[in-house]
Amino acid sequence: MAGARRYRTAYLFLAPAVLVMLAVVLYPFIYNVAISFSNMSLYHLRDPQFIGLAHYKTIFLETEIWGIFGKTILWTAINVVSHLTLGIGLALLLNQEVRGRAWFRALLILPWAMPQYITALTWKGMFNYEYGAVNLLLKAVHLPAVPWLSNETWAFIAPIIANVWLGFPFMMVVALGALQSIPKEMYEAAQLDGANWWYQFRRITLPMLKPVLGPAAVLGTIWTFNNLNVIWLVTNQGEPADKTHILVTYVYKAAFHYYRYGYAAAFSIVIFLILLSFVVYYMRIQKEEV
Amino acid sequence: MAGVRLSGVTKRYGAGITVLDNIDLEVHDREFMVLVGPSGCGKSTVLRVLSGLEPVDAGEIRIGDRVVNDLAPRDRDIAMVFQSYALYPHLTVFENIAFGLRVRKTPKQELARLVGEAAEVLSLSDKLEKLPRHLSGGERQRVALGRAIVRKPQVFLFDEPLSNLDAKLRVQMRAEISALHKRLQITTIYVTHDQVEAMTMGERITVLNGGHIQQTDEPLTLYNTPANRFVAEFIGSPPMNLMSLTKKDGVFQYAGHPLPFTGNTGAAEPSLDTVLAGIRPEHVDVAEGGGGLPAQVVLVEPMGGETIVYLALEDGTRLVAKIDGMRRFTLGETLMVTFDHQQIHWFDPRTERRISL
Numbered sequence: 001m002a003g004a005r006r007y008r009t010a011y012l013f014l015a016p017a018v019l020v021m022l023a024v025v026l027y028p029f030i031y032n033v034a035i036s037f038s039n040m041s042l043y044h045l046r047d048p049q050f051i052g053l054a055h056y057k058t059i060f061l062e063t064e065i066w067g068i069f070g071k072t073i074l075w076t077a078i079n080v081v082s083h084l085t086l087g088i089g090l091a092l093l094l095n096q097e098v099r100g101r102a103w104f105r106a107l108l109i110l111p112w113a114m115p116q117y118i119t120a121l122t123w124k125g126m127f128n129y130e131y132g133a134v135n136l137l138l139k140a141v142h143l144p145a146v147p148w149l150s151n152e153t154w155a156f157i158a159p160i161i162a163n164v165w166l167g168f169p170f171m172m173v174v175a176l177g178a179l180q181s182i183p184k185e186m187y188e189a190a191q192l193d194g195a196n197w198w199y200q201f202r203r204i205t206l207p208m209l210k211p212v213l214g215p216a217a218v219l220g221t222i223w224t225f226n227n228l229n230v231i232w233l234v235t236n237q238g239e240p241a242d243k244t245h246i247l248v249t250y251v252y253k254a255a256f257h258y259y260r261y262g263y264a265a266a267f268s269i270v271i272f273l274i275l276l277s278f279v280v281y282y283m284r285i286q287k288e289e290v
Numbered sequence: 291m292a293g294v295r296l297s298g299v300t301k302r303y304g305a306g307i308t309v310l311d312n313i314d315l316e317v318h319d320r321e322f323m324v325l326v327g328p329s330g331c332g333k334s335t336v337l338r339v340l341s342g343l344e345p346v347d348a349g350e351i352r353i354g355d356r357v358v359n360d361l362a363p364r365d366r367d368i369a370m371v372f373q374s375y376a377l378y379p380h381l382t383v384f385e386n387i388a389f390g391l392r393v394r395k396t397p398k399q400e401l402a403r404l405v406g407e408a409a410e411v412l413s414l415s416d417k418l419e420k421l422p423r424h425l426s427g428g429e430r431q432r433v434a435l436g437r438a439i440v441r442k443p444q445v446f447l448f449d450e451p452l453s454n455l456d457a458k459l460r461v462q463m464r465a466e467i468s469a470l471h472k473r474l475q476i477t478t479i480y481v482t483h484d485q486v487e488a489m490t491m492g493e494r495i496t497v498l499n500g501g502h503i504q505q506t507d508e509p510l511t512l513y514n515t516p517a518n519r520f521v522a523e524f525i526g527s528p529p530m531n532l533m534s535l536t537k538k539d540g541v542f543q544y545a546g547h548p549l550p551f552t553g554n555t556g557a558a559e560p561s562l563d564t565v566l567a568g569i570r571p572e573h574v575d576v577a578e579g580g581g582g583l584p585a586q587v588v589l590v591e592p593m594g595g596e597t598i599v600y601l602a603l604e605d606g607t608r609l610v611a612k613i614d615g616m617r618r619f620t621l622g623e624t625l626m627v628t629f630d631h632q633q634i635h636w637f638d639p640r641t642e643r644r645i646s647l
Contacts, residue, residue: 185376188343189437193390194364203389207380 036266042259055266072225072246075160079224080217082164087171088209092201094172095179105176112169120233123162124149127234149235152243159234159244163227171216178212179205218282222275228252247271292354292444292477293319294340299349301335309335311501313349317479322471324492325481328524331498333481337447340479341368353445369438370447373454375430377422377437383409384418387436394441408440411470428459435467439474446471448480452487464491485525489513497521515635519642522568522635528598528610530568534639537563542647545605547583565647568635571598574611575628582626585609590619601627 004011036055040048059065094105111119126133127148135145148158182205190200228248235244238253245253248271255264294317301310309332317323325333338344340351342363351358358366369390377386385392387408391401409415412432422430431451438446448467452460468491471478482488488495489509497504497512497520504524505517516522522530535542542565576585576599588608589600594615601609609627613619636645 183374183376185372185374186378188341188363189370189372189376190389190393191343191363192341192368192370193437193441194393195389199393203381204378207378210380 032265032268035262036269038262040261040265041263045261048262051262055263056270058263059267059270068245068247068250071156071244072248075156075231075246076221076224078160079163079167079227080220082160083167083171083220083224084213084217086164086168087173088175088213090168090172091175091179092205094176108172109169111165112167112173116166116229117233119166120159120162120230123158123165124234124236127158150240152240155235155240155244159231162234163224163230166230167220167224171213171220174212174216175209178209182208214282214286218279221278225275226271293317293321294445294477294479295350295352296336296340297350297352299336299339299351300347301332301339301344302347309501310339310346313501313503315496315503315506317477320475320477322468322478322480322491322493324488324495325479325498326483326485326488326492326495326524327498327504328483332501333483333498334449336498337370337449337479337481340366340445341370341447342366367444368447369441369443369445370449371434371438371451373450375422375434375451375454377430377433379422382419382421383414383425383433383436386422386433387414387418387440389437390441404440405436408436411439411473412436427455428463431455431463432466435470439470439476442474442476444477446476446478448478450482451480452482452484460487467491485527489525495525497524499524515644516568517644519566519568519637522637522644526570528571528612530570530635531574531609532637533567533569533607533609535565535567537565542567544583545603562638562645564639565645566637566639566642568637569609569629570633571610571612573630573633574609575630576601576611576613576625577628578625580626580628582628584624585627587619587621587623587625590621601625603627 035048037050037052038044038048039051039054090108094101094108098104127135129135129145129147129150132148134148138145146154148154186204186208187200190204195203225246226248227246231238231244231246231249232252237257238245238249242250242253247267251264251267251271254260254267294315296313296315299310299313299315300308302308313332313336315336325336327333335344339346340353342358342361342365346359353366353368378389381389384405387405388401391404396404405418406415409418412435414429414432414436417425417429417433422433425433431454434451451467452463455463464487467480480487480491492509494506494508495512496506499520505512505521507515507517512521512525516525516530519532523532533544535544537543538546544567583603585601585603587599588602591598591600592615596615597613597617597619599611599613599619601611603609611627619625636647637643638645
């Protein structure tokens with residue numbers, strides 16, 4: 001009790017944030033878990049019934065889900081690897097003493113500074129078969145036009161391009177910060193030892209970027225795995241014929257187009273568990289390394 | 291093994307900043323040379339141009355009989371110990387020491403043997419699997435040394451390697467580095483701003499200031515016959531006292547007190563009306579009475595074996611005296627100051643160079 005009295009002012013300051021967190025995070029989460037065991041849908045909006053694990057069973061039995069899951073993994077892997085590679089590469093360039101470095105840095109951060117949905121819709125316009133900038137450019141260099149949004153494969157590649165564009169600046173900024181914190185003497189000592197650029201990059205730069213880029217890559221993985229906007233907007237809600245879905249866009253469509261609330265809630269829990277196990281796995285690896 | 295020679299070396303940064311101005315320096319084969327000077331005097335730059343980390347704007351650098359101006363750092367066969375140690379935090383002590391050997395693709399067994407030997411010399415054998423962050427300051431310093439000695443280079447460069455250590459460890463590592471040099475007999479250039487380090491470690495010392503070499507000599511020669519006012523004040527702790535004397539009635543006097551010393555007739559430097567007299571603190575003595583200059587005690591620093599007494603002469607000029615530790619002083623008391631007249635150094639106040647009277 002003495003403690004409670006002592007920290008009363010602190011609790012008072014914390015209270016608004018705690019209340020908001022309870023209202024917008026904890027309550028929806030518990031509500032989501034609850035309806036995942038119910039048959040809530042447009043038909044049973046007011047009278048949902050408990051149906052146990054029925055939705056979970058459906059999810060694991062639907063053959064199409066595994067394809068979407070595979071596509072989500074592919075989407076996440078390609079994006080995160082591209083973000084990291086491009087981010088580190090550009091950070092290495094920006095870390096050099098080049099004229100106009102501040103300008104380049106500002107320009108390269110720009111894609112990140114734009115609201116995501118504006119960029120996604122802009123890319124959608126640029127991927128238009130007849131009038132889009134991308135095909136016009138291809139035509140200008142005498143290459144055939146690409147059915148970006150009507151072919152299943154291309155319609156998956158198109159949002160990947162848009163999302164790589166959106167995501168590399170974050171990794172670049174993180175990598176640049178980490179690069180700038182590596183003391184110059186480490187490279188000088190390596191130079192005196194005879195290490196060339198590639199050797200220094202492999203044995204000094206990369207290992208020293210790891211503590212910073214590791215958590216950034218985990219965040220990037222979670223964000224990309226759960227990235228609804230880009231696929232939804234660029235492919236026009238999973239077109240053609242719902243072939244370009246990743247798990248979150250599929251769930252979103254189930255919930256808000258087909259009104260299968262219980263099913264979508266169960267699916268969200270599955271997605272949550274997938275990401276949770278990924279984070280737990282990462283944290284365990286981290287702990288072992290320390 | 292090889293000596294090092296810098297001839298007319300000049301280094302500028304940007305348009306107007308000359309860090310090294312026409313430096314000539316010779317370091318003999320197997321010698322332990324200390325470069326000492328205040329911050330910004332150019333001493334670290336000497337190491338950087340010598341190692342090839344920075345190009346020179348003019349002059350020639352020789353290691354042994356090779357001109358190395360155009361050689362990359364890796365081809366100069368030099369090892370350097372940095373002030374920050376520059377250890378790789380993600381690599382074990384073994385891998386840190388082995389870094390240069392791995393770059394040079396040393397066979398595995400040979401590599402293990404060389405690292406083992408270096409670790410043995412530096413008492414690091416039981417630390418080889420540890421990461422730098424699990425080591426004490428002194429141990430990290432030794433790993434940095436290990437990385438330098440394992441390649442058996444022609445020249446060692448040390449850039450203020452002891453600055454990050456506490457006072458006690460610094461004294462210990464000072465002795466260890468000196469012993470290592472005696473054992474390995476590798477030409478060493480050691481940069482420091484600490485003149486005690488310079489005096490205790492160097493076989494010869496080069497004093498630098500403002501990008502110019504002030505004097506290169508053995509430690510005691512430097513102490514006993516400083517070439518100019520800068521060296522006189524920089525070498526020695528507490529620093530040398532300097533008093534301005536004016537010629538009156540044919541002899542140099544301080545505020546009307548003729549200082550009696552051999553040769554004080556003014557004849558030797560007839561053109562000079564004033565001179566600077568430099569007196570080391572240990573050549574100043576104080577007495578409660580008798581002849582001398584009256585001075586007031588303003589600060590007393592008892593060190594045990596000796597006591598440093600700060601005095602103010604009548605016109606406010608400060609003097610420092612190093613007195614036997616047994617004597618007691620009271621703040622504010624007036625004492626009579628005398629000097630050992632055989633031990634006075636003379637400087638021309640215009641050129642600040644050493645002169646003899």
